[in-house]
Amino acid sequence: MVERFGRIEEARGSIPLTSTHGSCFRHLFSMTNQKWQILASLMVLSLLLVSCENQKSNQKFEGLEIDLPSAMPELELTDTNGRAFNLRADTTGMVRLVYFGFTECPDICPIHLAQLRDVLELPQSPKNVVVLFITVDPERDTPQVLRSYLDRFDSEFVGLSGSKVDLEAAQLAFGALVAAPQYPIEGKYTYGHDGRVFAFAPDDMGYTQYPHPTRQTSWAHDLPLLAQYRKTKS
Amino acid sequence: MRFWCSTLEDPWSWSFRAYPGVWLATLLLVVPYLISQFRKQGQEPGHKKKLTQFLLGSLAFWVASDWPLGLLGASYLAFAHMIQFMLYTLVAAPLLLLGTPEWMATRALRKIRLHRLSCTLSKPVTAGLIFNLMLVLTHSPWAVDTLRSNQFGSFAMDFLWLLCGLLVWLPIISPLPEHRMRSYPGKIVYLFLAMGVVPAIPAGFMTFASFPLYAIYELAPRVHNIGATTDQQLAGLIMKLGGIPIIWGSIVIIMMRWSEQSGKDEINGDSCDPQLRVESDQ
Numbered sequence: 001m002v003e004r005f006g007r008i009e010e011a012r013g014s015i016p017l018t019s020t021h022g023s024c025f026r027h028l029f030s031m032t033n034q035k036w037q038i039l040a041s042l043m044v045l046s047l048l049l050v051s052c053e054n055q056k057s058n059q060k061f062e063g064l065e066i067d068l069p070s071a072m073p074e075l076e077l078t079d080t081n082g083r084a085f086n087l088r089a090d091t092t093g094m095v096r097l098v099y100f101g102f103t104e105c106p107d108i109c110p111i112h113l114a115q116l117r118d119v120l121e122l123p124q125s126p127k128n129v130v131v132l133f134i135t136v137d138p139e140r141d142t143p144q145v146l147r148s149y150l151d152r153f154d155s156e157f158v159g160l161s162g163s164k165v166d167l168e169a170a171q172l173a174f175g176a177l178v179a180a181p182q183y184p185i186e187g188k189y190t191y192g193h194d195g196r197v198f199a200f201a202p203d204d205m206g207y208t209q210y211p212h213p214t215r216q217t218s219w220a221h222d223l224p225l226l227a228q229y230r231k232t233k234s
Numbered sequence: 235m236r237f238w239c240s241t242l243e244d245p246w247s248w249s250f251r252a253y254p255g256v257w258l259a260t261l262l263l264v265v266p267y268l269i270s271q272f273r274k275q276g277q278e279p280g281h282k283k284k285l286t287q288f289l290l291g292s293l294a295f296w297v298a299s300d301w302p303l304g305l306l307g308a309s310y311l312a313f314a315h316m317i318q319f320m321l322y323t324l325v326a327a328p329l330l331l332l333g334t335p336e337w338m339a340t341r342a343l344r345k346i347r348l349h350r351l352s353c354t355l356s357k358p359v360t361a362g363l364i365f366n367l368m369l370v371l372t373h374s375p376w377a378v379d380t381l382r383s384n385q386f387g388s389f390a391m392d393f394l395w396l397l398c399g400l401l402v403w404l405p406i407i408s409p410l411p412e413h414r415m416r417s418y419p420g421k422i423v424y425l426f427l428a429m430g431v432v433p434a435i436p437a438g439f440m441t442f443a444s445f446p447l448y449a450i451y452e453l454a455p456r457v458h459n460i461g462a463t464t465d466q467q468l469a470g471l472i473m474k475l476g477g478i479p480i481i482w483g484s485i486v487i488i489m490m491r492w493s494e495q496s497g498k499d500e501i502n503g504d505s506c507d508p509q510l511r512v513e514s515d516q
Binding site for chain 1: 243244245444445446449452453454455456459461462463
């Protein structure tokens with residue numbers, strides 16, 4: 001009993017251990033000392049890992065969570081049918097995924113749209129999700145071009161355009177980097193634009209953003225969560 | 235300049251891209267073989283057939299490694315990656331073995347002092363286990379996403395596929411008789427188990443997964459608007475069904491040879507029928 005108590009106290013560092021059981025136990029004590037050190041290190045490591053895991057699980061969304069969610073801007077643009085489209089009022093009760101891109105975009109835009117198409121087709125995806133694709137290249141992205149492009153992914157995706165001033169104002173309102181034309185490549189110009197998808201829940205608040213790359217598993221995890229945020233009747 | 239096909243951020247284009255590392259590897263495969271064959275020309279029956287088989291195997295290796303298939307498989311499409319795997323393990327590897335004469339294989343193995351190791355590795359259980367372990371590991375999401383993202387990793391994966399492809403065929407068609415299994419039913423069972431059973435597991439994951447497994451293909455610029463999920467399902471189907479013609483074709487050939495051998499044994503008086511034995515004795 002004394003030996004066991006002594007080991008515990010040594011591990012706590014409170015008393016130095018002295019053996020009263022003869023030299024044959026000194027070797028045992030030195031091994032025991034090492035074993036306790038290893039055990040203590042493992043316990044500290046486990047605690048660190050658990051606390052890291054807790055931090056991760058404190059994050060609700062897999063997308064970039066916004067610290068101070070803000071309301072979706074109330075803007076009016078033109079859809080591919082030439083009609084006025086109010087971004088907030090015309091999508092009431094839905095999860096809105098707002099994305100600024102252009103049809104000549106070679107990489108990020110088609111990847112985002114293809115990912116969203118695949119995720120929204122899954123049976124577990126909420127049905128009240130709308131993708132709002134706002135062009136940053138109104139000169140080339142006429143309503144017909146925009147519609148034809150979006151139909152390659154999903155005919156339910158909403159294409160929006162407007163004047164250059166309105167589109168710039170929209171990007172600023174959402175906090176996106178304003179798209180700027182890049183140097184011509186082989187006679188064609190391209191745009192550098194913000195690659196994030198801005199997500200707004202049915203309660204009109206923006207809780208998350210999704211940069212490129214965002215995997216389908218992240219979308220599938222977050223969309224049902226976003227769909228749960230509904231406006232409370234006041 | 236890139237030497238071996240690996241992941242690119244650029245959108246896919248049908249413009250030619252040069253990968254001199256692939257050309258060098260193909261030349262390293264073909265040139266020493268041709269020089270050896272040239273020195274021995276006419277001294278061995280069937281050397282033309284073997285030459286053709288070896289060159290076809292080298293061609294399969296080159297097609298699997300070079301643009302466009304190599305780049306599509308390394309960077310854009312999971313089903314292209316699967317076609318590469320099939321070409322390395324089911325086309326290039328067996329053709330290279332069939333095209334290698336016994337004297338060349340013996341000389342090469344003795345020169346690099348791997349003859350004894352090759353005898354150990356060519357045992358059916360060992361060869362089958364190593365091949366299937368390699369198959370599962372190199373198709374894990376971690377391996378694909380990590381190795382394909384850089385040239386060296388991509389080269390290592392392709393080389394491993396070819397090496398394990400050669401290994402798994404050794405018990406069946408090795409140029410060295412000491413590697414080959416003697417029993418026909420044993421060969422059939424080995425082919426079925428080693429190359430027909432385990433590939434169905436990762437194939438099943440790919441075909442029935444709800445989400446893409448490999449980030450590299452999921453997040454790649456789309457090629458002709460093929461979705462990531464569709465691409466992965468195609469890859470799973472190719473893995474499951476693509477080997478059937480070659481594996482079952484090989485099994486049929488083995489069964490035919492077994493039947494021929496049984497026929498020869500009967501003529502030579504090894505028949506159990508006493509009447510036939512009496513006739514053959516006469």
